[in-house]
Amino acid sequence: MKCRKCGGTAVLELRRHNAAFCETDFVEFFRNQVREAIRRHRMFDRDERVLVAVSGGKDSLALWDVLLDEGYRASGLYLDLGIFDYSVESRAKCETFAAARHAELLVVSVAETVGAPVPVIKEATRRPPCSGCGLSKRYLMNRAALEHEFPVVATGHNLDDEAATLFGSVMHWQTDALPRQSPALASTHPKLVRRVKPLYRLSERETAAFAFVRKIDYIVEECPFAKGATSIQHKEILNRMEDASPGAKHNFLFGFLEKARPAFERAEAVTLNECARCGQVTTGTVCAFCKLSDQVKRAR
Ligand code: SF4
Ligand SMILES: [Zn+2]
Ligand SMILES: [Zn+2]
Numbered sequence: 547m548k549c550r551k552c553g554g555t556a557v558l559e560l561r562r563h564n565a566a567f568c569e570t571d572f573v574e575f576f577r578n579q580v581r582e583a584i585r586r587h588r589m590f591d592r593d594e595r596v597l598v599a600v601s602g603g604k605d606s607l608a609l610w611d612v613l614l615d616e617g618y619r620a621s622g623l624y625l626d627l628g629i630f631d632y633s634v635e636s637r638a639k640c641e642t643f644a645a646a647r648h649a650e651l652l653v654v655s656v657a658e659t660v661g662a663p664v665p666v667i668k669e670a671t672r673r674p675p676c677s678g679c680g681l682s683k684r685y686l687m688n689r690a691a692l693e694h695e696f697p698v699v700a701t702g703h704n705l706d707d708e709a710a711t712l713f714g715s716v717m718h719w720q721t722d723a724l725p726r727q728s729p730a731l732a733s734t735h736p737k738l739v740r741r742v743k744p745l746y747r748l749s750e751r752e753t754a755a756f757a758f759v760r761k762i763d764y765i766v767e768e769c770p771f772a773k774g775a776t777s778i779q780h781k782e783i784l785n786r787m788e789d790a791s792p793g794a795k796h797n798f799l800f801g802f803l804e805k806a807r808p809a810f811e812r813a814e815a816v817t818l819n820e821c822a823r824c825g826q827v828t829t830g831t832v833c834a835f836c837k838l839s840d841q842v843k844r845a846r
Contacts, residue, residue, distance in 0.1 A: 551575075558755050561792035569759050576756045579747040580612045587730035589742040590698050596620045597696035597739075599687050600643075600651075602636030602765040604757040605702030607643055609745055611760055613700070614647055621650040623690050623699070625683055628656055628663020629769060636765045643762070654690050656682050660835075661842045664771070670845035671838070675771040678838055685835040689826060691739040698740040706750040708743065709795040710780040712802055717780075724810040728803070735818040738827045749795070750781075 547556040549568040556566035560575075567575055583589065590596050596613060600606040600622040613620040624640045627633050637653070644651035657663040660682055662670060667678040687699045708727070715723040729746040733739055745753060757764055772778065787794040820826070821833035828834070 557759075560752070562749075562788075562796055572755065573759055576608075576748060576752060577612055577616070580609070580744050581616070583729060583744045583747050584742075587742065589700070589730050589740075589744060590618070592618070594619075594698060595696050597623050597652075597687075597691045597694070597699045599623050599625070599683075599699055599701045600640045601625075601702070602639035603702070604762065604764045605704050605707075605745060605750070605753045607639070607702075607762050607764050608753045608757050608760070609700060609702045610643070610649070611647075611762060613744075614649060620700075621652060621694075621696070623687060624651060624653045625686055626653060626655040626657070627679060627682075627769075629665060629771065632765070632767060632769055633663075635767075639763060639765050652690055652694065654686050656686070659686060660839045662846065666846075667838070667842055668771075670842045676775060679771070681834055681838060685826065685833070687741075688737075688739055692737060696739065697733075698742055700742050700744055702745055702753075703743040704745045704748050704750050704753050705795055705799060706781055706784070707777075708746050709784050709799045710777050712799055713780045713784060714776060721810055725807065725812060728807065735827050737820065737825070738818070746799075 547559060547566045548554070549556045549571050550565040551571035551574075552568060554568045557569055558572050559566040565575075596618055598606065598610045598613060598620050600610055602624070610620060610622055622640060622644055624637055626637055640651055643649075656667075656679075660667060660678075664675055664679045664682075667682070668675040671678055687701075691697075691699050708729075711723075712727055714720075715727065729743045731741045748756075756762075784795050784798070816829055818827045818829060819831065821828045821836055822831050823836040824833060826833055826835065
């Protein structure tokens with residue numbers, strides 16, 4: 547197998563691109579895909595500070611690595627979910643990475659802001675852990691960005707994540723979720739920062755290979771609550787389709803973004819208010835995060 551670029555020995559074959567690359571040219575291919583994502587969706591400019599949400603996993607650390615090497619002023623945000631050893635180890639990975647790269651890392655604790663860590667929130671609400679966790683993450687990312695004056699939050703969602711989310715939404719025809727599925731979400735309110743996903747053009751296998759080649763030390767274990775999540779089942783289905791027909795995931799996601807998504811964008815915009823309690827954005831009077839922390843406090 548020969549590298550498409552230099553003709554040297556290839557280490558990785560990318561069937562959906564009908565190409566193979568040596569280490570050096572794969573790294574360049576990967577960075578090019580990120581550059582293309584940023585350019586195409588006008589994610590951020592050179593002079594803007596970017597807050598990268600890092601979990602300690604391969605995707606978010608790979609993203610931070612690329613942005614730093616590209617010369618962006620990228621700081622990390624680690625949300626400590628309080629999920630047993632998983633959180634302790636993943637936080638350590640982020641701290642080690644930040645120290646090695648002399649980059650700023652902000653840490654926000656869910657236990658301190660919501661009143662309890664994710665496993666206790668799960669008990670208090672009697673809902674799946676990912677429900678309280680996901681809500682808290684979205685809220686705290688936005689709040690941290692506003693407090694520290696970052697205009698944009700970047701997350702490490704890759705092609706597999708995005709295709710699996712789309713698959714889940716389509717399976718249930720969640721037409722509300724479809725317009726929000728995008729590599730870049732604009733700010734629609736002064737208290738809502740932009741959210742972007744610069745890795746949406748790269749597969750999970752590609753980010754894993756990039757992290758390996760770049761010797762990024764990341765947490766390999768998944769969150770213990772991820773087991774049995776429907777998103778993982780959807781990823782497995784899509785992987786089988788990809789094996790049978792390379793490019794299937796790419797075509798599914800990119801076809802949606804180019805051809806179908808505009809049809810689901812609602813003509814009338816949703817009205818956003820400021821939460822009466824915390825001042826963050828909500829469609830009601832009190833935001834879901836404040837309601838969640840009330841519920842957690844009552845239960846304790
Ligand atoms: S899998 Fe773990 S980290 Fe991810 S949303 Fe669920 S509880 Fe949170
Ligand atoms: Zn090469
Ligand atoms: Zn609130």
